[in-house]
Amino acid sequence: MAKIGIYHPDVERGGGAEAVCLHMIDALCSVHDVTLLTASRPDFTTLDDHYMTNTRGTDVQLLGTIAEKLADGMSMYKIRHAVFARAVRKRSENYDGIISAFNELTVPGGALQYVHHPLYRCLSSPEEEKELFGCTRDIVAKKIAGLELGCGPMLTNSEWMASILESCWGIKPSVVYPPVKAGESAGKKWTERENGFVAVGRIAPDKRTGLAIDIVKQLNQKGNDLTLHLIGQPDGSEYALEVQNRAKELNFVEFHGEVSRDRLISLLNSVRYGLHTKKHEHFGMAVAEMVASGMIPFVPNSGGQVEIVGRETALTYSSPKEAINIIEEVIRSQARQEELLRSLPDPKSRYGPERFTTEIQSQVDTWLNTKTR
Known part of the structure; x- marks a missing residue:
């Protein structure tokens, strides 16, 4: 010792x-x-x-x-x-x-x-x-x-x-x-999950939280019916205040702020998709927890988060336009969803x-x- x-x-x-x-x-x-x-x-x-x-x-x-x-x-x-x-x-x-x-x-x-x-x-x-x-x-x-x-x-x-x-x-x-805690509790079956997104992280400019709102808004304008849960503590900036005000004005967005661990896991276990918007994430704890909870996460094509989704090109984007295109391709195909869920790395053995x-x-x-x- x-x-x-x-x-x-x-x-x-x-x-x-x-x-x-x-x-x-x-x-x-x-x-x-x-x-x-x-x-x-x-x-x-x-x-x-x-x-x-x-x-x-x-x-x-x-x-x-x-x-x-x-x-x-x-x-x-x-x-x-x-x-x-x-x-x-x-x-x-x-x-x-x-x-x-x-x-x-x-x-x-x-x-x-x-x-x-x-x-x-x-x-x-x-x-x-x-x-x-x-x-x-x-x-x-x-x-x-x-x-x-x-x-x-x-x-x-x-x-x-x-x-x-x-x-x-x-x-x-x-x-x-x-x-990363993998499978802390059993998540809902895929067919029973809410057809929407969860975004987790500080509400701050470097996290680009507002981009998550933009992406889901444009997806809904194309005929999809998707929700967005924003989870994270505002950093006190004008940017964070602007994001919160936008969330209040949009009926598809629910701003949760900072939540308990139990509440976070409950949301990750009951919603289908994750949406991460920070570039050059060093690792991406939130993304790994999404995978562990049985979600399909979409992430920027940079940083350690790409490794978490197994470098799957169908889950990584380089621009808002590309994000909308790849997400729409997945959410409109149940067969593609099942394929991606099977292809994601095993979170317990890896993380x-x-x-x-x-x-x-x-x-x-x-x-x-x-x-x-």
Whole structure:
């Protein structure tokens, strides 16, 4: 049994990186002495209920007063992360190994890093920031963090992200897909499901939530009778307010906002189709949950989400017009629907939490063995 510190600045943010961190703690706490290195003390009971993990009783090491204040929000998030990274470095000698569940991290002897996306400037990433001072800020952040690329093994969330990271850093990470609860409860038979769509994710410009409304609206104008359920917390922007106002005006749209886990699963289990609109999704937890719930999801032809639908061209689109065309072809053919349902990858073996536990334990064992030689 090794003493392991797992770093994440804030596990209560509610995203995919937080899901990975909580499941990582769950996977390792039964075989190692695990401590969470973070900025503020989390409510593990609430988190376990949401992610269906078992992390209650996990030791927590706070990273200090400055780091805790920075966790409340800071526009220069790379500098914030660099300050956290520096705090982790100072504590690394207290552990047999440090795991970062939040992107690149360098500590003496090397950390095992789960990189969800390139944190620092990466010209080959489609999400590369175009800010004037981005390069300067990266240089400063790397210096504060003491970043040394290649110091410690790297994991990531999709083959697509692995190719981005390899292009950026010359390092090919191993892919360990995030944990997705597969088949939590029996979904309705296909013929009994609502003839409509569910879109899941923050209501925000980068999620392109309004595009989901546009697509379903145009499909209905062509003679289809389809509903759209929007699930997700508005980000507080004018864009989010505009989406909510549009939803109120359209009788085929139901805006749910943020919902409980049970309510989310209930909707995924009772509606036929999923509609995802974010480009360059690093992985796509929502899409994987749609597949696990027996839905047919349609996704942009970019990012890790393409892997989730088995690279099926009938389910991927590059433009709103193409989305409408491929969706209409599917929804008007029961034979095509049945064929696609059979062709989608098995979610339990590919994305299930048991699979994640096995893979993470194996990766950590291999890494610890190399450290003790």
